[in-house]
Each structure stands twice: as structure tokens, then as C-alpha cells.
Amino acid sequence: MLLTTLYIIGITAEAMTGALAAGKHHMDWFGVMLVASATAIGGGTVRDVLLGHYPLGWVANPQYLAITCFAGILTTWIAPQVVRFHKVFVLLDSLGLIVFSVIGCRVAMDMGLSPLICIVAAVVTGVFGGLLRDMICRRPPLVLHKELYASVAFMAGGMYYALMHFAVPELIATVSTLVVGFSIRVAAVQFGWSLPVFRFDEVEQAEEKLEPKA
Amino acid sequence: MLLTTLYIIGITAEAMTGALAAGKHHMDWFGVMLVASATAIGGGTVRDVLLGHYPLGWVANPQYLAITCFAGILTTWIAPQVVRFHKVFVLLDSLGLIVFSVIGCRVAMDMGLSPLICIVAAVVTGVFGGLLRDMICRRPPLVLHKELYASVAFMAGGMYYALMHFAVPELIATVSTLVVGFSIRVAAVQFGWSLPVFRFDEVEQAEEKLEPKA
Amino acid sequence: MLLTTLYIIGITAEAMTGALAAGKHHMDWFGVMLVASATAIGGGTVRDVLLGHYPLGWVANPQYLAITCFAGILTTWIAPQVVRFHKVFVLLDSLGLIVFSVIGCRVAMDMGLSPLICIVAAVVTGVFGGLLRDMICRRPPLVLHKELYASVAFMAGGMYYALMHFAVPELIATVSTLVVGFSIRVAAVQFGWSLPVFRFDEVEQAEEKLEPKA
Numbered sequence: 107m108l109l110t111t112l113y114i115i116g117i118t119a120e121a122m123t124g125a126l127a128a129g130k131h132h133m134d135w136f137g138v139m140l141v142a143s144a145t146a147i148g149g150g151t152v153r154d155v156l157l158g159h160y161p162l163g164w165v166a167n168p169q170y171l172a173i174t175c176f177a178g179i180l181t182t183w184i185a186p187q188v189v190r191f192h193k194v195f196v197l198l199d200s201l202g203l204i205v206f207s208v209i210g211c212r213v214a215m216d217m218g219l220s221p222l223i224c225i226v227a228a229v230v231t232g233v234f235g236g237l238l239r240d241m242i243c244r245r246p247p248l249v250l251h252k253e254l255y256a257s258v259a260f261m262a263g264g265m266y267y268a269l270m271h272f273a274v275p276e277l278i279a280t281v282s283t284l285v286v287g288f289s290i291r292v293a294a295v296q297f298g299w300s301l302p303v304f305r306f307d308e309v310e311q312a313e314e315k316l317e318p319k320a
Numbered sequence: 321m322l323l324t325t326l327y328i329i330g331i332t333a334e335a336m337t338g339a340l341a342a343g344k345h346h347m348d349w350f351g352v353m354l355v356a357s358a359t360a361i362g363g364g365t366v367r368d369v370l371l372g373h374y375p376l377g378w379v380a381n382p383q384y385l386a387i388t389c390f391a392g393i394l395t396t397w398i399a400p401q402v403v404r405f406h407k408v409f410v411l412l413d414s415l416g417l418i419v420f421s422v423i424g425c426r427v428a429m430d431m432g433l434s435p436l437i438c439i440v441a442a443v444v445t446g447v448f449g450g451l452l453r454d455m456i457c458r459r460p461p462l463v464l465h466k467e468l469y470a471s472v473a474f475m476a477g478g479m480y481y482a483l484m485h486f487a488v489p490e491l492i493a494t495v496s497t498l499v500v501g502f503s504i505r506v507a508a509v510q511f512g513w514s515l516p517v518f519r520f521d522e523v524e525q526a527e528e529k530l531e532p533k534a
Numbered sequence: 535m536l537l538t539t540l541y542i543i544g545i546t547a548e549a550m551t552g553a554l555a556a557g558k559h560h561m562d563w564f565g566v567m568l569v570a571s572a573t574a575i576g577g578g579t580v581r582d583v584l585l586g587h588y589p590l591g592w593v594a595n596p597q598y599l600a601i602t603c604f605a606g607i608l609t610t611w612i613a614p615q616v617v618r619f620h621k622v623f624v625l626l627d628s629l630g631l632i633v634f635s636v637i638g639c640r641v642a643m644d645m646g647l648s649p650l651i652c653i654v655a656a657v658v659t660g661v662f663g664g665l666l667r668d669m670i671c672r673r674p675p676l677v678l679h680k681e682l683y684a685s686v687a688f689m690a691g692g693m694y695y696a697l698m699h700f701a702v703p704e705l706i707a708t709v710s711t712l713v714v715g716f717s718i719r720v721a722a723v724q725f726g727w728s729l730p731v732f733r734f735d736e737v738e739q740a741e742e743k744l745e746p747k748a
Contacts, residue, residue: 136470211378226599304553348732
């Protein structure tokens with residue numbers, strides 16, 4: 107119940123940031139709805155396809171898809187307001203990340219999968235929406251470059267798994283993961299935390315060697 | 321029977337336009353076959369994966385895959401002719417769009433899915449082939465930018481669903497959807513109809529705000 | 535047993551070349567693990583999703599995913615050594631290609647699929663890892679442009695299928711496919727063999743004709 111409410115808030119916020127990206131690339135309304143939906147529910151879709159968890163969430167509950175399409179189109183009208191209140195959206199996006207991660211972890215746990223896969227399911231659910239958005243819009247995938255984003259999803263998934271594993275009541279496990287994960291994510295944004303970056307520019311020349319001449 | 325014949329014509333035409341895109345990017349024969357097949361049967365593949373509708377069409381009927389690969393290679397020989405008769409291909413592509421949409425809708429209806437998902441299945445079947453082609457070839461996804469393309473698939477899916485829902489005989493439902501959808505698509509091409517485009521160029525600066533500093 | 539050992543060597547080598555590509559694009563550790571894993575086990579994942587062959591290999595055996603993530607991170611430390619011994623990696627990559635193709639073919643055969651689909655499964659398993667790597671890193675897909683790569687996978691799949699079909703003992707079928715395929719691949723690299731390339735630069739102007747004005 108709590109999770110469902112937060113999930114709807116999360117997909118709405120993600121859909122609106124997806125629609126802004128579509129607007130930057132001058133897409134038509136269909137493109138806006140596609141990018142909005144891919145951003146908001148693409149992560150869960152990739153997770154379900156990888157786990158063979160059918161039917162997909164939005165196939166079983168088409169209203170979620172209707173919400174993301176509607177939020178996308180709405181954004182074409184209220185884009186300036188979305189930008190003005192950008193701080194709210196950063197918070198909603200952080201909340202969405204943790205909610206998606208908890209849901210992803212739980213889906214995998216319900217399928218009886220191993221701990222590592224449950225945490226991977228959390229990361230995929232949290233991260234692949236933004237990754238799909240960036241691939242459709244043909245821009246560098248942000249989540250792979252500079253944000254403490256996937257790591258927060260990883261941590262949230264791990265914490266939720268551990269709490270449930272040690273038989274903490276579900277509501278407590280959910281709420282404490284949400285609070286801790288959200289705090290870390292907001293702190294990461296605030297203080298500019300990020301993972302180390304792997305720069306290997308000799309690689310261009312290295313690749314010429316690694317790749318066959320043909 | 322009618323649908324199968326039109327489907328084969330449709331995937332052949334789509335495969336040939338896919339092969340032209342591969343030729344523009346100087347791909348080798350394998351690349352030509354991959355792009356041709358992705359363009360022609362990629363939409364149905366994405367639909368089946370999203371709906372969990374196994375086995376995929378071309379896995380159950382490998383001859384469809386053989387046709388698209390063959391049409392792709394054939395195009396490397398007859399590309400100038402394909403271009404000379406481009407008007408025929410625009411018509412075949414329009415026909416393919418409606419045929420794919422009707423088939424997509426029917427697959428979802430046979431699975432007993434809700435009306436919205438049946439229409440989404442029509443759109444995915446009609447549109448994702450071209451989207452995959454553009455992603456593999458790394459060019460801006462045309463269907464998201466300037467064509468009345470997805471909207472025609474949406475409309476064709478909705479019309480077919482409604483006719484079948486109200487127990488119109490299948491042949492009549494199919495033929496009238498084909499005629500109406502094809503006419504609208506051809507008119508859209510002829511008269512330059514398109515959906516509104518969402519341009520939001522403030523978004524660059526907005527994104528800097530929306531995205532965490534890191 | 536033999537195949538499993540070779541498979542682990544193959545995914546490790548592929549993960550390391552994937553990590554180098556991620557380093558070229560200045561990705562963070564998460565990006566490195568994602569690209570490494572996509573390169574190494576992405577081909578098998580796409581194959582299993584297309585065939586509806588669940589659970590995926592790395593979901594059933596999470597240790598494979600752990601290996602590719604670890605190999606990716608390790609590469610951030612030993613990248614110069616990876617480059618120095620690039621000839622070893624070209625050999626391991628060639629070995630991996632054949633191993634992946636044989637495994638892909640066998641999965642499809644175990645599912646009772648038709649010969650063409652078994653060979654397609656071999657090609658998808660061998661080729662899509664590199665294709666995913668290039669799509670995530672937003673660079674031209676190498677396997678579609680200049681290498682005798684997919685064709686070797688095709689040939690290895692076909693040879694393995696034929697040997698098994700004619701009841702050659704499995705070990706002999708596997709080993710001889712590995713030896714022949716590996717030799718052809720290494721010869722192709724050495725002597726610069728490649729498939730014909732389809733160049734059709736009139737296509738730009740052709741496309742303007744083929745695409746609707748809108």
C-alpha cells in the first residue's frame with residue numbers, strides 16, 4: 107500500500123524528467139510518451155524480461171502505463187514549472203530510485219532467487235530506466251559516468267535483502283531501507299559523492315592492437 | 321491467409337529499406353542481414369518478449385527470418401532499382417505498418433489482454449522495427465520525430481480492437497482496418513500531417529539543475 | 535566440463551576487453567561492471583530472451599556474473615598489462631567466440647528447434663555481447679563493419695549442428711568445432727579476411743525519397 111503510493115509518485119516524477127529529455131531532442135508526442143514510459147517503467151520491464159517474470163507489471167496493470175503517458179504529455183505543457191521546481195524533482199527522483207530498488211529486490215526474492223541476483227534485480231530496476239532514456243535519446247548514459255546512483259540502488263537492495271532475510275517485519279524493512287537509501291542518495295547529490303572513474307586513454311591505441319586488422 | 325500474404329510482402333519491403341540503411345553505414349553482409357531482419361521482424365519480436373508470447377514468430381517459422389535475410393542481401397544487388405521505385409516502397413511500407421499493427425493487436429487479444437495493452441501491442445509491432453534499425457545504425461529515431469506513424473498504428477489497433485469487440489466478422493474487421501489505416505497513412509505522407517513536436521531548449525540549462533552535481 | 539572451463543576463460547577475457555572500452559569512455563566502476571558483463575554474458579542473455587529459455591544462465595549461476603564484474607574491476611588495475619599481452623587476448627577472444635557459438639547452438643538443439651534457428655542461436659550468442667558493448671558505449675558496431683566474426687560463429691554453429699545431427703559423439707563434435715572454428719578465426723585475423731561490405735551512398739538522397747515528407 108505504502109509502496110504502491112510511492113511507486114506511483116516515483117513513476118510520475120521519472121516520466122516527467124524523461125519527457126524533458128524528449129523535448130530537448132524535439133520529439134513528437136509519441137516520442138514524448140515513449141521516452142517518458144521507458145524512463146519510468148523501463149527498469150522494471152528489463153528486470154522482468156531478464157528474470158522471466160511474466161506478465162510484466164504494466165501489462166498486468168495498464169493504468170501505470172497510462173499514468174506515465176499522461177505525465178509525459180502533461181510535461182509538454184508545464185515544462186517551465188517542472189524546471190522551476192527542479193529541487194522537488196531531484197528529491198522525487200531519489201525517492202523513486204529507492205522505491206524501484208526495493209520493489210525489484212522483492213520481486214526477485216518472491217521468485218526464490220539467490221542474494222546476488224536479488225541485489226542485481228534492485229540495481230536493474232533502479233538504473234535501467236535512465237539508461238534506456240539515454241540510449242533512445244542518443245546521449246552519454248549518465249548513470250555510467252558520474253553519479254552515485256547505481257551504488258545507492260545496490261546498497262538499498264542489499265539492505266532490504268538482509269533485513270528480510272533476518273525476518274525483520276516487512277513494513278520496518280521497507281521504511282528503514284527507504285529512509286537510509288534516500289538519505290544517502292540526497293547526501294551524494296548534495297556533497298558530490300561519486301564512484302571512482304576508470305580512465306584509460308591509452309586504450310585507443312591498445313584497441314587497435316586488440317582488434318583484428320581486417 | 322490474406323494477412324499472411326500481406327505480412328510476407330510487408331517484411332520483404334521493410335527488410336529492403338533496412339538494408340539500404342545498412343548500406344549507408346557501410347556494413348558488411350552480416351550487418352545487412354541483421355539490420356534488414358531487425359527492421360522487418362524486430363517490432364514483433366519486441367512485442368512478443370514484452371508480452372511473454374513464446375515462441376517468437378520467427379523462431380516458430382524460421383522461413384520468415386530466411387526471407388528477411390535474403391531480401392537484405394538481394395538489396396545489395398538491386399539497390400538502385402529499389403530507389404528508382406521508391407514510391408512503391410512507400411506504399412508497401414504503409415501497408416506493412418497497418419498489417420503489423422493488426423497482427424500485433426490480434427496477438428494481444430488472443431492472450432486475453434486489456435484494450436490498452438492490445439493497442440500498445442499494435443503500436444509496438446508497427447513501430448519498433450524502425451526504432452531498432454535507427455538505434456543499430458546510430459541515427460536519430462525517425463518515428464519519434466516527424467512522422468504520423470505511431471499514431472496511425474495506434475488508430476489501426478484501436479479500430480481493429482473495437483470492430484472485433486463488437487463481433488464484426490474477422491475478415492471484415494481486418495479488411496476495413498487495412499483500408500482505413502492505409503488511406504490515412506498515405507494521406508499523412510501526401511499532405512505532410514504530423515503530431516505536434518515538443519521543443520524545450522531551455523532544458524539544457526534545466527537539466528543541469530535537475531541532475532546532481534557530481 | 536571442458537566447455538565450462540573454456541566458457542569461464544572466455545567470459546573473463548571478454549569482460550576484460552569490455553572494461554577497456556568502458557575506460558575509454560571514462561565510466562565509473564558501475565559502468566565498468568555493466569559493460570564488462572554485457573560484453574561477456576550479453577550474447578547468451580539475448581539468445582535466452584529470444585528463445586524464451588528461462589532462467590537465464592547467470593540467473594541460475596550467479597557466479598558467472600560475479601566473475602565478469604570482478605574481471606571488469608580487476609581490469610581497471612591491470613589495464614596496461616592487458617594491453618601489453620594483447621595477442622593473448624585476441625586468441626582468448628577467438629576461443630570465446632567459438633565456445634559461445636557451440637553453447638548457443640546446443641541450447642537451441644536441446645530445445646528441439648529447427649536447424650536455422652540453432653545456427654542463429656550460435657551467431658546471437660557469439661556476436662551480441664560485442665554489439666551490446668558498442669551500443670552502450672555509443673560507438674559504431676564493429677562486428678557489423680569489418681570483421682569475419684559473425685560468419686565464423688555461423689560456420690561453427692553449422693558445423694556443430696551437422697556433427698551432432700549425424701550422431702558424432704559429443705566430445706568429438708565439440709573439440710573438432712573448436713579446433714576448426716578457432717583456426718579459421720585466427721587465420722581471418724592474420725590474413726585480414728572479411729565479408730563484402732555494402733556501400734550505397736546514393737542512399738541519402740534515396741532516403742529522402744523513401745521517407746515521407748512531414
